[in-house]
Amino acid sequence: MKVHEFQARQLLQQAGVPVPPFEVINKPEQAAAAFAKLAAAQSCATETPVAQPPSALKNVAQPPSAVKSVAQPPSALKNVAQPPSALKNVAQPPSAVKSVAQPPSAVDFSVVVKAQVHAGGRGKAGYVVLCKTAAEAEQHCRRMFDKPMVSKQTGPEGVRVRHILLAPAVNIAKEYYVGVVVDRARRTPCVMVSREGGVEIEEVAAKNPDAIVKEWLHPHLGLQDFQVRRLVSALGLAGDQAKTAARTLQVLARLFIEKDCSLAEINPLVQTDGGEILAIDAKFNFDDNALFRHAEIEALFDPSEENPNEIRAKKANLSYIALDGNIGCLVNGAGLAMSTMDIIKLHGGQPANFLDVGGSVTKEGAIEAFRIILSDEKVNGVLVNIFGGIAKCDVIAEALIAAAKEVGFRAPVVVRLEGTNVEKAREMLKAAAIPQLIPAADLTDAAKKVCAAV
Amino acid sequence: MSILVDKNTRVICQGITGKAGAFHTAQCIQYGAHFVGGVAPGKGGGRSEHGLPVFNSCHEAVRATGADATMIFVPAPGAADAAMEAADAGIRLVVLITEGIPTLDMVKARKFLDDRGTKLIGPNCPGIITPGQCKIGIMPGYIHLPAGDAKAKGKAVGLISRSGTLTYEAVWQCSTRGIAQTTCAGIGGDPVKGLNFIELLEMFQNDAATDGIIMIGEIGGTDEEAAAAYVKQHVRKPVAAFIAGQTAPPGKRMGHAGAIISGGEGTAASKIEALKSAGIHVASSPADMGATMAKALGMGA
Numbered sequence: 001m002k003v004h005e006f007q008a009r010q011l012l013q014q015a016g017v018p019v020p021p022f023e024v025i026n027k028p029e030q031a032a033a034a035f036a037k038l039a040a041a042q043s044c045a046t047e048t049p050v051a052q053p054p055s056a057l058k059n060v061a062q063p064p065s066a067v068k069s070v071a072q073p074p075s076a077l078k079n080v081a082q083p084p085s086a087l088k089n090v091a092q093p094p095s096a097v098k099s100v101a102q103p104p105s106a107v108d109f110s111v112v113v114k115a116q117v118h119a120g121g122r123g124k125a126g127y128v129v130l131c132k133t134a135a136e137a138e139q140h141c142r143r144m145f146d147k148p149m150v151s152k153q154t155g156p157e158g159v160r161v162r163h164i165l166l167a168p169a170v171n172i173a174k175e176y177y178v179g180v181v182v183d184r185a186r187r188t189p190c191v192m193v194s195r196e197g198g199v200e201i202e203e204v205a206a207k208n209p210d211a212i213v214k215e216w217l218h219p220h221l222g223l224q225d226f227q228v229r230r231l232v233s234a235l236g237l238a239g240d241q242a243k244t245a246a247r248t249l250q251v252l253a254r255l256f257i258e259k260d261c262s263l264a265e266i267n268p269l270v271q272t273d274g275g276e277i278l279a280i281d282a283k284f285n286f287d288d289n290a291l292f293r294h295a296e297i298e299a300l301f302d303p304s305e306e307n308p309n310e311i312r313a314k315k316a317n318l319s320y321i322a323l324d325g326n327i328g329c330l331v332n333g334a335g336l337a338m339s340t341m342d343i344i345k346l347h348g349g350q351p352a353n354f355l356d357v358g359g360s361v362t363k364e365g366a367i368e369a370f371r372i373i374l375s376d377e378k379v380n381g382v383l384v385n386i387f388g389g390i391a392k393c394d395v396i397a398e399a400l401i402a403a404a405k406e407v408g409f410r411a412p413v414v415v416r417l418e419g420t421n422v423e424k425a426r427e428m429l430k431a432a433a434i435p436q437l438i439p440a441a442d443l444t445d446a447a448k449k450v451c452a453a454v
Numbered sequence: 455m456s457i458l459v460d461k462n463t464r465v466i467c468q469g470i471t472g473k474a475g476a477f478h479t480a481q482c483i484q485y486g487a488h489f490v491g492g493v494a495p496g497k498g499g500g501r502s503e504h505g506l507p508v509f510n511s512c513h514e515a516v517r518a519t520g521a522d523a524t525m526i527f528v529p530a531p532g533a534a535d536a537a538m539e540a541a542d543a544g545i546r547l548v549v550l551i552t553e554g555i556p557t558l559d560m561v562k563a564r565k566f567l568d569d570r571g572t573k574l575i576g577p578n579c580p581g582i583i584t585p586g587q588c589k590i591g592i593m594p595g596y597i598h599l600p601a602g603d604a605k606a607k608g609k610a611v612g613l614i615s616r617s618g619t620l621t622y623e624a625v626w627q628c629s630t631r632g633i634a635q636t637t638c639a640g641i642g643g644d645p646v647k648g649l650n651f652i653e654l655l656e657m658f659q660n661d662a663a664t665d666g667i668i669m670i671g672e673i674g675g676t677d678e679e680a681a682a683a684y685v686k687q688h689v690r691k692p693v694a695a696f697i698a699g700q701t702a703p704p705g706k707r708m709g710h711a712g713a714i715i716s717g718g719e720g721t722a723a724s725k726i727e728a729l730k731s732a733g734i735h736v737a738s739s740p741a742d743m744g745a746t747m748a749k750a751l752g753m754g755a
């Protein structure tokens with residue numbers, strides 16, 4: 001499960017990682033107020049850096065309004081391990097604030113306006129912009145809310161923007177990458193750091209793999225202090241900056257384990273020209289299989305980011321991914337489902353979806369699968385490919401017959417069945433005599449027949 | 455001959471009183487596997503519907519039955535714990551069928567099993583079968599062809615697969631051609647798992663009855679690339695392969711993780727190239743897995 005950048009920032013902030021102040025809005029009318037609030041916070045922080053009581057600082061780092069204005073209930077994040085008080089000491093030590101090189105006077109204060117969508121390519125699409133005035137910010141927010149974002153990752157219809165994040169621009173001296181993923185080959189989480197931050201880590205891995213330094217967590221004991229020291233020294237940091245970076249790495253590794261992440265990254269972690277270490281952008285993905293023990297993470301789920309058919313399929317215990325082609329696929333098993341897509345392409349067709357009905361498929365589940373597949377208007381042929389193991393062919397046959405009646409086949413359905421109870425299933429289908437149904441002898445025969453039928 | 459399991463393997467089922475556990479235990483017994491008991495915490499003391507003794511713990515089960523292998527059907531939240539319990543009780547081979555186990559649970563369990571020298575098949579897998587002798591898992595038994603069967607044409611292969619139903623497909627294509635199977639292992643589709651291609655390739659290379667090996671991979675991770683390098687150096691038997699997901703959209707299923715670690719590896723194209731350069735016969739269609747193996751064995755397509 002993916003979450004938005006602002007949710008990732010909230011997680012980091014509450015765990016004690018220094019994150020610049022930010023506001024999240026869901027209407028363009030809120031942009032000016034958010035801008036003003038950030039500007040006020042900034043000038044307040046600069047004018048009275050030392051005298052400021054810690055409690056005031058807390059408000060700067062995390063204005064209550066930032067939480068309030070977000071659609072999701074604040075309780076969703078309540079379970080995060082660290083008490084907010086920890087934030088004061090780490091987030092913005094007064095000394096760091098004092099040393100900010102560029103005094104953000106009203107003239108050169110600017111705010112980054114970032115659309116909150118899961119898809120990448122925001123910058124190139126014009127959905128991350130720098131604004132110098134409240135009016136400018138409002139204008140851009142209005143545009144982003146009104147017009148779906150289209151990027152390389154979204155498809156031509158684009159995605160609707162529902163949240164926009166505003167944060168003061170910082171003067172960046174250096175950018176770093178820090179992240180945690182599971183290393184499949186070593187079968188344990190791996191912390192990666194790089195001095196080449198701010199770009200996609202895949203790009204760094206491909207062009208300059210030596211620029212990435214890794215330490216692996218012990219499967220039972222986690223990340224050790226000596227490993228953190230090695231990582232921080234690889235980033236070339238010393239003194240207070242090293243301390244903040246070390247703490248950031250420890251928090252990130254701890255969050256990864258505690259929250260069952262599949263990816264936790266800060267990119268970039270920056271050093272400002274005033275010497276502050278700040279997390280500017282963050283990305284968290286969570287292990288879907290572990291959501292049952294993280295209600296607070298599940299509450300962050302944004303259904304508007306998902307294909308509605310994919311959500312519907314999940315509810316019916318089906319694994320479905322929408323694709324661009326016109327041949328619907330209904331298969332049992334992920335590997336066979338992928339191979340079915342492969343063989344359709346091999347014979348000149350285009351799959352409309354990946355659909356794994358799973359092993360314990362019921363008649364109702366299979367009927368729902370047909371509904372989902374046929375609800376895609378592009379589909380003008382369906383290939384059913386079942387190799388019965390736990391899934392029984394007669395259950396699929398029963399579902400086919402029921403779906404023909406209840407859903408109605410508006411396109412030819414090529415059926416290839418093999419495995420458990422196949423003889424019984426073939427007899428049932430023969431007796432039902434569904435006109436749109438085309439039986440196939442094997443995998444190749446099925447692929448050829450469905451490609452010819454569409 | 456075979457690897458890992460044979461007619462002497464003594465199997466228990468953890469989760470034997472559950473619906474899936476009970477059903478598949480019955481199927482395995484019917485196939486001829488030697489099941490000696492089951493485990494269901496809190497429900498021990500009686501007999502299962504199969505007439506097998508049910509124990510509260512693996513330790514009790516092992517003590518009473520001398521079991522050396524287990525088939526686990528425990529639901530995902532408790533499945534990794536069940537595997538660790540089996541290892542702690544001295545079970546030699548854990549076959550973990552359960553799907554949907556949190557990855558970090560498997561990180562911990564795998565290390566725990568390694569420390570005790572317990573081998574793991576799975577999770578999220580169909581299990582392992584030595585046709586004609588022992589079935590521990592959910593695969594349909596009848597599609598397999600035991601070495602020495604009247605329909606077998608003299609050659610037998612070992613099979614290693616990350617996919618369930620695609621394995622059945624490959625087995626069926628072999629059986630219908632008269633290619634017998636020594637052992638078929640479904641290693642599962644999860645990112646953190648037990649035995650992998652390399653360990654099983656080594657076992658099949660050392661198994662005198664195995665004439666060739668089929669490996670079925672899919673997109674994500676770099677296991678197939680590592681296996682290809684191993685085959686090139688150590689395997690002297692013909693190897694056929696298929697990689698599923700050649701047309702899968704990037705980023706959808708495999709996500710970020712695998713690709714980051716390996717710097718661009720993990721695609722079907724990179725895997726196929728690695729396999730081919732190691733002299734492995736790669737089937738371009740999932741319908742040609744059996745034919746590709748037959749050709750590599752010199753049996754003609």
